[in-house]
Amino acid sequence: MKTILRATLAACALAIGATAALAQAYPNAPVTLVVPFAAGSGTDSVARAVASGLAARLKQPVVVDNKPGANAQVAAQFVAKAKPDGYTLFMTTNTSHSANPALYKNLKYDPIKDFTPVARVGELPFALAVHPALPVKTLAELLDYARANPGKLSYATPNSTSLVAMESIKHIAKIDVLGVPYKSSPQAMTDLVGGQVQVYVADLGSGMGMLKTDKVRTLGITTAEPTPLLPGVPPIGKTVKGFDLTSWNGIFGPAGLPPAVVLRLNTELQAVLADKDLQDKLAQIGFQVWPSKTPEEFAQYVAGQLTHWRTLIQQAGIQPE
Structure with missing residues (x-):
């Protein structure tokens, strides 16, 4: 028994030593931070700011790699298949890890099993804006106009937050507005300004420059409370009762990331x-830093948001592709 005990203690000591050594050795090469949206998007802006700070702390370059496409699926699949050594990380949002499982029938990654949660970073508000040619000054007026003109308005949808937000509004307010898919947030805003679409729920990260101008008319914010960044713009939930949507942002690694690296x-x-x-x-x-205290807390949050967004999508009547 003493021999077994000594062997067990020795094995534990070796494991602890190996973990400590791994933590001290990591990283010894540049780290890639994959972003599922195009350069200029809100998530891209946050990723570049965080990457700069993280590089200084790790004493290694942290390179942002934009891999837009298929509503964040391209990037998610890439990271899920990457070597779990800490040199490929994923800064993503509720699009890939909360909404997509309910939006697609044959998703080629599992948001829980294929990733290691590292840390929640925060949340990014979205704002509903319209082309100024529309004869509406408030969200209530927009809803009335849409009811009087069913099927004549269109909205841009470059990500799941824009899609689910607008489809939730459509469902609750009982209006008919056509969704137009886009590959990137900047292009969606460009087309709203140009009048190719009349409505767009835009992230403040990529849209703030336009949301404060007279080139669009901003009618509502997705947060529960008003934001000082857009004075006078009320929460969507004040007009559309039952609207409850949070766009979050966090960092993951592939499944199997060593605990020492995660720590x-x-x-x-x-x-x-x-x-x-x-x-x-x-x-x-408009980004609010809201970090999780531990990877475990972030993992619980991701699981809860997965359930919440599935409910939102089902309630909005969105059929999975």
Whole structure:
């Protein structure tokens, strides 16, 4: 028994030593941070700010790699198949990890089994805007106009948040507006300004520059409370009762990421996200830093949001593709 005990203790000591050594050795090469949306999107802006801070903490370059396409599926599949060594990370949103499982029948990745949660980063508000040629000044007026003109308005949908937000509004308010898919948020905003579409629920990260101008008319914000970034713009939920949608953002690795690497990344990200200058910089695009305390807390949050978004999508009557 003593021999077995000594062997067990020795094995534990070796495992602890190996874990500590791995944590100290990582990283010894550049880290890639994959983003599922195009350059210029809100998530891209957040990723670049966080990557800069993380690179300084890790003392290695953190390179942002944009892989847009298929509503974040292209990037998600790429990261899911990557080597779980900490050198390929994924900054993504509710699009890939909350909404897609309910939007697609044959999703080629599992948001829970194929990824290792590292840290939640925060949330990014969206705002509903219309082309200024529409004869509406408020969200209530837009709903009335849509009811009087069924099927004549169209809205841009470059991501799941835009899609689910607008489809939820359509369902609750009982209006008929046509969805037009887009590959990127900047292009969706360009077409709203140009009048190719009349309505767009845009992320503040990519849309703030236009949302504050007279080139579009901003009617509502997705957050439960107003934001000082868009003075006078009321929450959508004040007009559309029952509207409840949060766009979150977080960092994952592939499944099987070593615990020591997860701990190192989480620790450094906590420090990065606690930086007041970073928080102020991200606040300028409407992003609220809201980190999870531990990877386990983030994992629980992701699981809860998966259920919440499935319910939203089902209630909105969105049929999976």
